[in-house]
Amino acid sequence: MAQSTRAAASARAAQMRAEEARKDRRRKNLIAAVVVVIVVIIAVVLGAVIANRPSGAGSAAGSGASALQKLTSIPAATLDDAAAPSPQQAPAKLDGATEIKVDGKPQVLYVGAEYCPFCAVERWALIGALSRFGTFSGITETTSSSTDVHPDTPTFSFVNAKYQSDYVSLKTVETQDREGKPLQSLEGDAAALFQKYNTGGSIPWINYGGTNATTGATVDSTAFDGKTYDQIIDGILDPNSDLGKTVLPAVNVITAQICQQNGGKPSNVCTAAGVQSASVLLKR
Numbered sequence: 001m002a003q004s005t006r007a008a009a010s011a012r013a014a015q016m017r018a019e020e021a022r023k024d025r026r027r028k029n030l031i032a033a034v035v036v037v038i039v040v041i042i043a044v045v046l047g048a049v050i051a052n053r054p055s056g057a058g059s060a061a062g063s064g065a066s067a068l069q070k071l072t073s074i075p076a077a078t079l080d081d082a083a084a085p086s087p088q089q090a091p092a093k094l095d096g097a098t099e100i101k102v103d104g105k106p107q108v109l110y111v112g113a114e115y116c117p118f119c120a121v122e123r124w125a126l127i128g129a130l131s132r133f134g135t136f137s138g139i140t141e142t143t144s145s146s147t148d149v150h151p152d153t154p155t156f157s158f159v160n161a162k163y164q165s166d167y168v169s170l171k172t173v174e175t176q177d178r179e180g181k182p183l184q185s186l187e188g189d190a191a192a193l194f195q196k197y198n199t200g201g202s203i204p205w206i207n208y209g210g211t212n213a214t215t216g217a218t219v220d221s222t223a224f225d226g227k228t229y230d231q232i233i234d235g236i237l238d239p240n241s242d243l244g245k246t247v248l249p250a251v252n253v254i255t256a257q258i259c260q261q262n263g264g265k266p267s268n269v270c271t272a273a274g275v276q277s278a279s280v281l282l283k284r
Contacts, residue, residue: 064141067229068156070237071124072131074251080273081239082248089219089253090281091212094197099261100189100210102169106261109190110158112204113176114183115145118217119204120155121224124236125247126206127156129254132269134165141229145178150221154229159183167265168258175203208254209261218253220246252278 100107110126112119120143127136138160144153158172171190177183186194198205198215207213223242224232235243256279259270269275 063229064154064156067154067233068127068139068141070233071128072136074128074131074237074248076272076274078237078239079248079252079255079275082252082274083239083245085249085253085278085281087281089214089250090278091206091208091214091253091257093212094207094210097197097211100193100207102171105165105167105169106209106258107169107171107207108209108258109193109207110170110172110204111186111190111194111198111206112158112172112174113180114142114157114159114174114178115148115176115180116203117144117148117150117153118221120144120150120153121219121221122204122206122217123155123158124232125219125250125254128236128247128251129258130163130165130168130170132251132255133167133258133266134163134170137162137164142178145180150225153221153224154227154232167262208257211261212257218250223247248274249278253281256282 100109108126108130112122127139130136140157140160142155142157144150144155146152157174159174161172163170173184173186173190175183175186193207193210194201194205197207197213200215202215204217205213205215220242223235223246227235227243232243235241236247238244239248252274255269255272256275259265259275260279260282264270
């Protein structure tokens with residue numbers, strides 16, 4: 001009888017241990033499943049963050065915000081110390097063109113693309129000049145295409161940009177992204193203007209007030225080769241550097257063009273020595 005009781009007790013103990021082992025396995029399996037779900041969620045979130053980052057925002061983009069802040073606030077003295085712009089940097093007059101104004105302000109129309117290396121360098125000058133008349137928001141960092149000439153040039157995109165100014169209006173169209181895929185459409189009057197006066201479809205194409213335009217980069221692209229955001233902005237802020245000698249004159253001549261079309265406002269900008277020097281080109 002005692003042996004039978006001990007055997008039954010031993011069987012119950014074995015059964016309890018087996019049940020506990022099964023519960024332990026279920027707990028471990030549940031924990032493993034939860035871990036897998038968490039890992040998947042983290043991967044999805046990271047993927048979404050990466051996918052929504054500005055295209056090309058890799059290692060070169062690390063200091064873009066600081067560079068942009070300096071670009072939008074170039075000291076007047078630095079611009080006044082700049083070399084005189086070359087005739088090739090001055091917007092050309094368009095035969096038969098009429099003025100284009102928005103809310104009484106001359107409109108600047110920029111047409112480019114994120115992949116385009118020449119658009120990449122021209123944006124530095126354009127942002128620097130327009131920041132003398134107003135303020136930007138929503139500009140994002142990017143780089144030009146990795147497979148084009150002057151690959152991975154640090155720059156900025158106008159896709160989500162907004163611009164506020166009492167003196168000039170701005171319309172920007174980035175037609176393709178960094179991979180050459182369609183991005184923003186050129187439509188309406190902007191498309192008609194582009195097609196009429198830029199039959200080759202070259203970019204960047206920047207129209208000033210309807211009557212003047214530049215086709216292609218007006219700054220030296222080679223001066224940007226291999227440089228980071230910090231190196232680019234440091235060069236721009238030095239009138240004696242290769243970058244300063246090409247970008248600062250472009251900023252001044254763009255400024256002079258806008259001043260000529262908006263009645264010379266604001267006066268402190270339009271009467272600056274560098275702007276007055278650049279305006280000589282526009283009178284030829």
